[in-house]
Amino acid sequence: MNQNQENNVEQINESNEDTSTRRDFVVLTASAVACAGAAAAAIPFVKSLAPDKAVLAVGSTEVDISKIKEGETITVMWRGQPVFIKHRTNAEIEAAKATKLEELVDPQEDDLRVKKGKEKWLVTVGVCTHLGCVPLNNKGDFKGWFCPCHGSHYDTSGRIRKGPAPKNLAIPPYEFLNDNTIKIG
Numbered sequence: 094m095n096q097n098q099e100n101n102v103e104q105i106n107e108s109n110e111d112t113s114t115r116r117d118f119v120v121l122t123a124s125a126v127a128c129a130g131a132a133a134a135a136i137p138f139v140k141s142l143a144p145d146k147a148v149l150a151v152g153s154t155e156v157d158i159s160k161i162k163e164g165e166t167i168t169v170m171w172r173g174q175p176v177f178i179k180h181r182t183n184a185e186i187e188a189a190k191a192t193k194l195e196e197l198v199d200p201q202e203d204d205l206r207v208k209k210g211k212e213k214w215l216v217t218v219g220v221c222t223h224l225g226c227v228p229l230n231n232k233g234d235f236k237g238w239f240c241p242c243h244g245s246h247y248d249t250s251g252r253i254r255k256g257p258a259p260k261n262l263a264i265p266p267y268e269f270l271n272d273n274t275i276k277i278g
């Protein structure tokens with residue numbers, strides 16, 4: 094290889110290094126811009142995942158219970174499912190309290206299914222724990238609920254007493270905002 098040829102080879106190598114360095118710079122810059130863009134795009138996306146006040150409000154339901162007479166049960170909707178609110182008579186409360194745990198399929202004291210000092214009010218999810226039908230209020234052998242789909246009987250505490258359902262009616266999260274208003278959810 095003569096001197097001219099050697100110079101040409103060196104120039105080509107230098108040129109390749111320059112090109113390679115420029116390409117790295119372009120790639121790095123593009124990556125940095127892409128990351129910044131992704132981060133910026135992620136902020137509204139993450140923000141959109143947080144429920145706003147309207148969504149949270151739909152997640153809870155306030156119910157005026159002042160018009161529900163003793164012995165009556167009403168059904169309200171909460172998060173797409175029925176919820177029973179039962180205004181229990183003294184006889185119904187006594188029957189629920191007097192039931193021995195050994196008699197129960199899914200043993201649970203009545204006291205654990207109501208709020209202390211508010212034993213007159215029973216609030217349960219209105220979905221049969223067998224296969225999800227909506228039981229009928231104030232019906233059945235135990236005067237609580239009767240599920241006509243396959244014959245499950247619940248008592249005045251919403252506990253399963255007879256039939257194929259394996260569990261008591263579920264108690265949703267709820268609180269008394271005052272004597273006349275319950276907030277479910």
Ligand code: FES
Nearest residue numbers: 221223224240243
């Ligand atoms: S769904 Fe209620 S008894 Fe089967």
